[in-house]
Amino acid sequence: MPKHSPLSPSGAECWLTCPLAAWWPLHSGRAEDPKPSVPALRGTVLHALTTVCLDNGLRDVLELPAAVLPDSPECDAVNTVLRAAWSIIDKTGGEWHTEQNYQCVGPIYGTADLTIVSGQHLVVVDYKFGKTKVSPIRNKQLGLYAIGAAKTFGITPTRIDLYILQPSANWPVVPWQADIGWIKELYNDVNTTLKNAQHGDKPEPISGRHCYFCPVKAAGKCPAHNEGQTYSEGVPLSIQDFDDLDVD
Numbered sequence: 001m002p003k004h005s006p007l008s009p010s011g012a013e014c015w016l017t018c019p020l021a022a023w024w025p026l027h028s029g030r031a032e033d034p035k036p037s038v039p040a041l042r043g044t045v046l047h048a049l050t051t052v053c054l055d056n057g058l059r060d061v062l063e064l065p066a067a068v069l070p071d072s073p074e075c076d077a078v079n080t081v082l083r084a085a086w087s088i089i090d091k092t093g094g095e096w097h098t099e100q101n102y103q104c105v106g107p108i109y110g111t112a113d114l115t116i117v118s119g120q121h122l123v124v125v126d127y128k129f130g131k132t133k134v135s136p137i138r139n140k141q142l143g144l145y146a147i148g149a150a151k152t153f154g155i156t157p158t159r160i161d162l163y164i165l166q167p168s169a170n171w172p173v174v175p176w177q178a179d180i181g182w183i184k185e186l187y188n189d190v191n192t193t194l195k196n197a198q199h200g201d202k203p204e205p206i207s208g209r210h211c212y213f214c215p216v217k218a219a220g221k222c223p224a225h226n227e228g229q230t231y232s233e234g235v236p237l238s239i240q241d242f243d244d245l246d247v248d
Contacts, residue, residue, distance in 0.1 A: 007194075009110035012140035014210040015193065019203035022193050024216045026107075027202070043129045045070065047113065049078050050085070050127055051098045054114070059086055080167040081127050085114055088125060088163060088173075094118025102148025105190045112145040122149055122157040123175075126164055133169035136162040136176040143178065143186045 006025040007015050015022040036044070049070075053061055061069065061078040069075055089096050096116040103109045114125035124145045128134045136142060142162040150157055160183060161175040196203075205222050216222045 005109045007108050009104060009141045009144040012144055014214050016189060017210045018206045020205040021214050021216050022197040023203055024221055026197050039130060046074060046078055046129045047127055050081050053082055054098050077129060077167040081165045084165045084173045089116060092116045092118050092123050102145055102152055104144040104148035106194045115149050117153050120155055120158040122146055123161045128164055128166040131168050134164050134166060136164045143183055146183060147187055
């Protein structure tokens, strides 16, 4: 399996909205990942520390050797996520899995930070260490993970809870109990998008806030972005508005 899915669950908001964002990676190959930013590297390290703690039954990151620990504020961020994760695990029961890779729909796959399965109850948890607030409500990334998890574990969930654990926002932690009808609608939308992208001609882009993290834009292949014609709710956005955002 390649290192990255051609269409990633984390980018679903983009490629489900803009047909060019779905078409280009399937026909031209996914662009090489750019050199990671400091916020991206920070998120990778804090994700890894959280996973190591969970996998080893640790409820405080300070139980790890001091040599591997970052500065105190970062340890506080990890512990905030850890406390919430353990609370969800303890409350839900069942079996839980960290960093589980899922084949979601067609060629789309991705890795969920934490998945819990208790009978027909499915819980999907994602950690966000960036500053931009992310909501679990109708979160397409988590919805795709839920679709993949249901297939992997061979269940037909009667309840799906989606959580975002983000120390800089979303506290207290409240899950979104996903409507099963919304999950089915997401599945159908993804299949339709894939069919159009795989078999259709190169489409025109649709601009909006989803352009922020678009790989087509990052590779310099989006004509709307190259011409400075990217928009959000009808208001032009400068190139700098895209490049200066924190990433998770």
